[in-house]
Amino acid sequence: xxxxxxxxxxxxxxxxxxxxxIKETEFGEKLxxxxxxxxxxxxxxxxxxxxxxxxxxxxxEAKAKVPVVTMQMDGDTVHKYWLKKVNIPKALAMRKIxxxxxxxxxxxxxxxxxxxxxxxxxxxxxxxxxxxx
Amino acid sequence: xxxxxVNMDLTKEDKAIRAAAREFxxxxxxxxxxxxxxxxxxxxxxxxxxxxxxxKQAYELDFHSILLPEYYGGQGLSPLQIHLVFExxxxxxxxxxxxxxxxxxxxxxxxMTADEELVETFxxxxxxxxxxxxxxxxxITEPDHGSDVIAVGEEYFYSDTMQxxxxxxVEGDEWIINGQKSAWVxxxxxxxxxxxxxxxxxxxxxxxxxxxxxxxxxxxxxRGKPLEKIxxxxxxxxxxxxxxxxxxxxxxxADPEYYVPMLDMIxxxxxxxxxxxxxxxxxxxxxxxxxxxxxxVQGGKPLxxxxxxKQRIFxxxxxxxxxxxxxxxxxxxxFNISPPHVEYSLWAKVQCTxxxxxxxHEAIQIWGxxxxxxxxxxxxxFRDARATLIEDGNNETLARHGGHILAETYPxxxxxx
Numbered sequence: 001x002x003x004x005x006x007x008x009x010x011x012x013x014x015x016x017x018x019x020x021x022i023k024e025t026e027f028g029e030k031l032x033x034x035x036x037x038x039x040x041x042x043x044x045x046x047x048x049x050x051x052x053x054x055x056x057x058x059x060x061e062a063k064a065k066v067p068v069v070t071m072q073m074d075g076d077t078v079h080k081y082w083l084k085k086v087n088i089p090k091a092l093a094m095r096k097i098x099x100x101x102x103x104x105x106x107x108x109x110x111x112x113x114x115x116x117x118x119x120x121x122x123x124x125x126x127x128x129x130x131x132x133x
Numbered sequence: 134x135x136x137x138x139v140n141m142d143l144t145k146e147d148k149a150i151r152a153a154a155r156e157f158x159x160x161x162x163x164x165x166x167x168x169x170x171x172x173x174x175x176x177x178x179x180x181x182x183x184x185x186x187x188x189k190q191a192y193e194l195d196f197h198s199i200l201l202p203e204y205y206g207g208q209g210l211s212p213l214q215i216h217l218v219f220e221x222x223x224x225x226x227x228x229x230x231x232x233x234x235x236x237x238x239x240x241x242x243x244x245m246t247a248d249e250e251l252v253e254t255f256x257x258x259x260x261x262x263x264x265x266x267x268x269x270x271x272x273i274t275e276p277d278h279g280s281d282v283i284a285v286g287e288e289y290f291y292s293d294t295m296q297x298x299x300x301x302x303v304e305g306d307e308w309i310i311n312g313q314k315s316a317w318v319x320x321x322x323x324x325x326x327x328x329x330x331x332x333x334x335x336x337x338x339x340x341x342x343x344x345x346x347x348x349x350x351x352x353x354x355x356r357g358k359p360l361e362k363i364x365x366x367x368x369x370x371x372x373x374x375x376x377x378x379x380x381x382x383x384x385x386x387a388d389p390e391y392y393v394p395m396l397d398m399i400x401x402x403x404x405x406x407x408x409x410x411x412x413x414x415x416x417x418x419x420x421x422x423x424x425x426x427x428x429x430v431q432g433g434k435p436l437x438x439x440x441x442x443k444q445r446i447f448x449x450x451x452x453x454x455x456x457x458x459x460x461x462x463x464x465x466x467x468f469n470i471s472p473p474h475v476e477y478s479l480w481a482k483v484q485c486t487x488x489x490x491x492x493x494h495e496a497i498q499i500w501g502x503x504x505x506x507x508x509x510x511x512x513x514x515f516r517d518a519r520a521t522l523i524e525d526g527n528n529e530t531l532a533r534h535g536g537h538i539l540a541e542t543y544p545x546x547x548x549x550x
Contacts, residue, residue, distance in 0.1 A: 034204070041550045072550045089245045089386055092471050093394035099471040100550060104209040106471055108202040110247030 002075040003129055007045040010075060011058055013123050014049060017082075017116060018056040025115035028053055034112065036105055039067035043074045069101030069109060080133055082120035134420045139454070140213075140461075150210070151217040153194070158225035158413075161190050163510075166226030169367035170513050174359035178323045178369050184232075188265025191233055196222070197268075198260045200234075200241050200402075205252060206260030212468035216409045216461050223413025227517045228368030230410045231524070235319045238328040239269035239346040242386050242399065250383060255326065255346050270324035271403070272314045272373055275299060279317070280523075280530035282330065282339060283400055285393050286537025291340045297332030299375060301343060308333070308345060308385065310353075310378040316360045317524075322371035323356075325349055330396075334389045344387040344395060345380050353378040364516030365524075394472065401467050401478040403525050408460035408481035414518055415456045415489040418496040419449040421511055425500055436499070445499055452488040459484050474545060479535040483528045486521040493518045 004010040022028035032053035039062060040049045050062035057065065073081075077096050080086045088110060091097040099106045124131050143151075165187045169177050177184055191197055199218055201207025210218070222230040240259040243251040259267050273282055275298040284290050299312035310331055314321065326348050334341030357372030387395040423446055426436035436442045463481035467473035493515045497504035504511045522528050 039550075070550050088247055089242075089395060090391045092245070093387070093391045093398055095394075095472060097471075098550070100548060101469060102209075102211055103468045103471060104200070104202045104207065104211075107244050107247070108204040108209065111204055111249075111252070 002044045003079045003133070004045050004075050005127075007047060009127060010042070010045050010047055011049075013127055014047070015056050015058070017119060017123055018049075018051055020119060021113075021116045022051075022053060022055055025119075027112060027115045030112055034105075034108060036069060036109060036112075037065065037067045038109060039065065039070040040078075041070060041072040042078055043072075045075050047075075067101070069099060069105050071100075071106075071109075072098040076133070079129065082117055083124070083131060083133065084117050085133060134424075136416065136453075139458075143213075143217075147214055147217060150214050151221065154196070154218040154221035157190070157194060157196065158221040161187060162222065162225035162229055166229050166367045167510065167513065169229075171507075172366075174361045174366070174369070174371075177367060178359055184367070184369070185265060187229060188233070188236075188268065189263075192263050192265045197233060197236055197262070197265075198240075200237055201244060201256065201260055205240075205244055205256045212464045213461065215468065216412075216464050219406060219409035220413040220416070220457070220460075223410025224417045225413070226367055227410050227414055227521060228365030230406075230413075231319050231365070232368050234406050235271045236265075236268040236324075238271045238399075239326040241402075242328050242344070243346050246386065248383070251346070254384075259326075267326065268320060268324055269326040269328060270318055270320035270373075271399075272318045272321065272327045273330040274315045274317045276313065276315045276372075278339075279315075280527045283396065283526045284530055284534060285340075285396065286534050290338055292338045293336050295338035296335055297339065297342065299329075299331040300335070301331050301333045303333065303382075306382050308343075308380045308382060310375040310380060313372055313374045316357060316372050317370050318373055319368055319370050319524075321356065321369070321373050322359050323369050324373075327373065328386070328399075337389060340393055341389045342392045342396075343385060343389055344392065344399075345385045347378075347380050347384055349373065351378050351380070362520070364513075364518070364520040366516075397475045398472055400526065401473040401475045404478040404482035404531070405460070405464045405467055407521065407525050408456070408463060408478070408485040411482075411485035411489040411518075411521055412453065412456040412460050414514060414521070415449075415453045415485070415492040417514055418489070418492040418511070419446070419453050421509075421514075422446060422449055422496040422499045425503075429500075429503075442499065445495060449492050449495060452492050456485045456488050470548065476535045476538040476542075479531045479538075482525065483531050483535070486518075486528065490518040490522060 037052035048062045050057045050065040165183045168183050195208055198207040199210050203209035240256045243255040277298055302309045328346055330342055330344050333343040353376040355374045360370045426442055429436045460481045463477045466477050500511055
């Protein structure tokens with residue numbers, strides 16, 4: 001069972017998190033400069049989310065976009081990633097995270113996301129998500 | 134020599150990148166490679182050797198960091214652009230191509246972690262380096278273990294009878310490393326850093342291995358002598374010895390829990406490089422032979438005017454074009470998905486190195502006795518090409534590994550995302 005109560009909760013949380021990252025941290029400018037857009041295909045809860053410098057889009061709006069990089073993982077891996085508890089090489093090797101797009105761009109995304117990792121504990125408190133995973 | 138590219142979609146940037154690589158390959162890399170080929174293995178790496186001039190110029194032009202993301206100071210090239218550059222470098226010298234590529238292996242694997250300390254310690258200084266003074270190696274091969282270190286489809290790979298020559302004792306937050314790597318470690322005697330494979334849990338055989346990155350100036354590290362060999366003499370190779378070398382766990386890239394899939398990921402990348410350099414090598418054989426056959430007169434007319442010679446030249450050409458299609462296709466796939474479909478990298482390496490070797494073998498037949506002399510580049514290319522059938526996993530072992538993957542996965546399902 002996923003740490004996220006349901007799809008709507010996850011969409012609300014990540015919609016807010018990504019918007020905040022883009023508008024209130026250096027992430028937005030760095031994402032724009034990099035020219036990278038990302039499609040997240042998340043399982044359990046099933047979410048499709050597209051992110052570029054303009055903010056996040058979900059479901060059909062997201063599916064209509066052509067991203068530079070697509071990343072697929074389950075909801076618990078997403079949660080652990082934002083808590084800095086995912087060993088990336090291990091997750092890639094064990095297929096916990098699958099990626100499509102130029103490897104150099106995939107490798108570039110990981111450090112870009114750090115501001116989100118700093119913000120995420122606040123969201124865990126707000127949505128009562130476990131942090132000792 | 135320029136070539137017609139069947140890919141009609143190359144951008145101006147792609148073409149500019151290829152032109153820059155070609156100029157470097159022709160003006161700097163090939164001449165230095167020929168010079169190094171005539172030297173002893175010790176002389177190749179001695180102070181004042183042209184090898185260091187090559188490295189300095191390569192680093193100044195950022196050829197050392199083309200596999201690394203822009204974010205860290207690398208070039209962030211697309212898979213196609215990487216191929217365009219590597220084909221040119223492989224044309225100039227297979228050995229120096231290997232030397233330059235393994236220089237980035239520790240940084241390449243370190244940046245997969247996105248760990249800030251690893252990035253600051255290993256990745257950024259490497260990308261910023263402009264004089265070749267920071268250079269890595271891929272230390273996997275061992276005196277008692279050649280290609281079997283990658284034979285993950287074989288039962289013996291998981292047997293406790295497979296005792297590595299490099300053992301790790303885990304103590305607290307450290308790995309303590311003892312043993313040695315073989316004389317076939319590319320860059321082994323002169324590298325400043327290593328991507329190091331070593332055995333952590335011998336009860337699991339080589340599946341109990343792990344990988345770390347480390348600087349090679351740590352106490353307890355020593356080197357062997359540069360290896361003398363028939364081909365790729367411009368490529369430094371030699372042993373690295375470890376005597377109670379303490380490595381912090383934070384430098385560990387993979388532990389035994391996920392060593393096998395991690396090994397496959399690294400092998401997939403390395404084999405793609407081999408395949409693209411082999412394309413350049415195959416092309417060198419074609420170009421040398423086409424030029425020679427227009428100049429060399431036999432039976433009262435240039436060789437190329439003989440019917441059988443046209444046929445031979447065409448076969449050289451078709452192998453080059455096939456190499457390019459195969460290696461680009463595999464690179465475009467596996468540098469665009471993570472984790473990679475390893476069998477396509479193995480396909481490219483085996484196919485392209487075999488065709489490159491065949492091309493040079495056939496080219497020598499075209500050249501006749503002149504192809505055997507040191508007066509011309511062909512005999513060096515032949516010696517270099519022979520080594521490619523063995524390095525980065527001999528082709529027989531790679532084929533068995535590929536067959537194992539096919540048995541497990543074929544046909545692959547389409548990527549669903």
